[in-house]
Amino acid sequence: MPELYGEIDPPQRLLMGPGPVNAHPRVLRAMSADLLGQFDPEFTAYMNETMALYRRVFMTENRWTMLIDGTARAGIEAALVSLVEPGATVLIVRAGRFGLLLSEIVERAGGRIETVDAEWGAVVPMERIADAIARVRPQVVACVHGDTSTTMAQPLIGLGEICRAAGALSYVDATATLGGMAVETDAWGADIVTGGLQKCMGGPSGSAPITISDRAADFIFARRHTEKGIRRDDLSDGGRPRIASNYFDLAMIMDYWSEKRLNHHTEATTMLYGARECARIALAEGLEARFARHAAAGRAVTAGLRAMGLTVFGDDAYRMSNVTGVYIPDGVDGERVRTRMREDFEIEIGTAFGPLQGRIWRIGAMGYNAMKHKVLITLGALEAVLRAEGFPVKSGAGVDAALESYAS
């Protein structure tokens, strides 16, 4: 018989990079439940429960709160392709790789791009966003909450109010912060927010939670186009330009998640089980407690790295609590350090993209991994590796500083 390879048996690796991170064991167990038909009443009940749970995760009252079947990037594209009409002006707030991704997706959707940019490592003050909105009069404003490429979190208070006053719809990519930092959909006044499971939610990549305001839903329903072969008389097609994607057509996806249960894709049952369990775990812990746990881990990582004589990247005032950038010291080969961390300690830390490639590492402490012992183990391992690579580290300084940070 030809090669069938072995059973899945991954090394027990501690994933302390910018994500994906290790999933919570309860999530993986929930995913091993047997399947149900997508219109089974038990399954549609699970869908409704998932909607209710993610309303709380997204801190919103939005009726339209559900899952997109794909990775976090699928959620981003579903939001943008559904909001952005060909030729529409879209203002994009960019201060890292994921801001660039938004403009890339909007360009492909046929939007006319305007940007307000900051250097990688900084954020864009809300006044600059407001000025840009006043100047370019966008139909949509899109931004990233936490951009893991720079480890910075963009302040978003006031965004919705400014957008509403200007008649713009707003979109926020919260992939890297959902479940780890406050993603305050309603307090921000954001019209669409999307996330992922593989960062602070503590699940596997492959399902993208999304929440949509009624205002955005009305706009998107006006672009509705019902599929041939399953058209129903009570769903008239809207008057606005049709959405350029079928798979990411949020009007169709909302009809599928509504009481109408109008067939679209076949819901990814097992990923839904996982997404539902991620939310149950997060809400049982309590969002505030969870944010505090991430913040404590982030502070300890930062304190530990500094005590080791390393320089932390970016602006302290806007640092994401769940991922920390740190400069690779002069004379140290960043990739050799990452390899030693992986091979000797079974710990993964992150590399970087674009202008930061080869300049910083990124150390995450997210979801199930935002824990004291995992932070301490990672700092201890990094110290040993740096010493082996000839970089002088005061022994124990990183771990001690992290312990002290936790104690204070």
Added chain:
Amino acid sequence: MPELYGEIDPPQRLLMGPGPVNAHPRVLRAMSADLLGQFDPEFTAYMNETMALYRRVFMTENRWTMLIDGTARAGIEAALVSLVEPGATVLIVRAGRFGLLLSEIVERAGGRIETVDAEWGAVVPMERIADAIARVRPQVVACVHGDTSTTMAQPLIGLGEICRAAGALSYVDATATLGGMAVETDAWGADIVTGGLQKCMGGPSGSAPITISDRAADFIFARRHTEKGIRRDDLSDGGRPRIASNYFDLAMIMDYWSEKRLNHHTEATTMLYGARECARIALAEGLEARFARHAAAGRAVTAGLRAMGLTVFGDDAYRMSNVTGVYIPDGVDGERVRTRMREDFEIEIGTAFGPLQGRIWRIGAMGYNAMKHKVLITLGALEAVLRAEGFPVKSGAGVDAALESYAS
């Protein structure tokens, strides 16, 4: 504490509809393995193994054989949006709902649609496809192998040769047949074929296997557009119109699955584990044995239904082996029967779409459910339900005929 709902605990339901069906327990167990980083050498090894396994599942030598992170529909859209340039003529072979879906997706991608149609329940003879190709000179020809909406399998031998002679690229949607009927990518000469896990592969919805010929890959690479922030000098952008989707840009997805490992989405780790296990199970059984198992189950279902006095839908010569349409008898309420099947026997059988809605049920026997005892149990249950609903059935006839079909 607000409602967190209970643990995932679905009823043990036998899914004998047109899919999704119950997953093989080994697949669900494989999916409970811990996660790895997407660029971990162990994980990229799993990706490479998955490519090798699916080459055999797709009966192809195609280098570019991988997974799209989304449901089967995501695979269809990735293929079509990557192949179809705005304004290109696309010939679509349509004889059911999923043929209509192809035209819907192509329209949104900006293709100019030509069709060659057959009634729901029939297939399109290859001569008619050839004539249409000669007449409309399409850039792309798209068709469905097994359309579960009609339970018919479209013969595809000769398609590739005709397309190549006409300078057209070909796409086949094999969602409902992959792993259950022979999906002969290379023998057909098809340029792109996509599948799903939730039918004959015996896994959950949420990952779409895809295979791409070198010819199609060359075409798609000429539409390549590298993402800002991760651009590399050795990857020049091609000269053809850019693909309108980032998430479904097969050029980027191929770069991600290649040795270049150019970052795109975060691979859906758990779904990949599941897809890999689906293929290992299918290949360990042997494709020929697996096709024979599905065919035997399909024959037994058909024989059993006929022995019960029911009329099987569609053309025997082109029947899919894994799903069978059967007319709802006059005076019987189809939805009441489905509800009784579900509530009294925990068995799901399928309803239908469009012109067949309310006229037929669809009974599947796919993947892990294409088994003698499951076929017998389903027929026995259906008999009891029909009797309870007042339809005269000769007791035991369906089960006996199915047993006889298996014995012969």
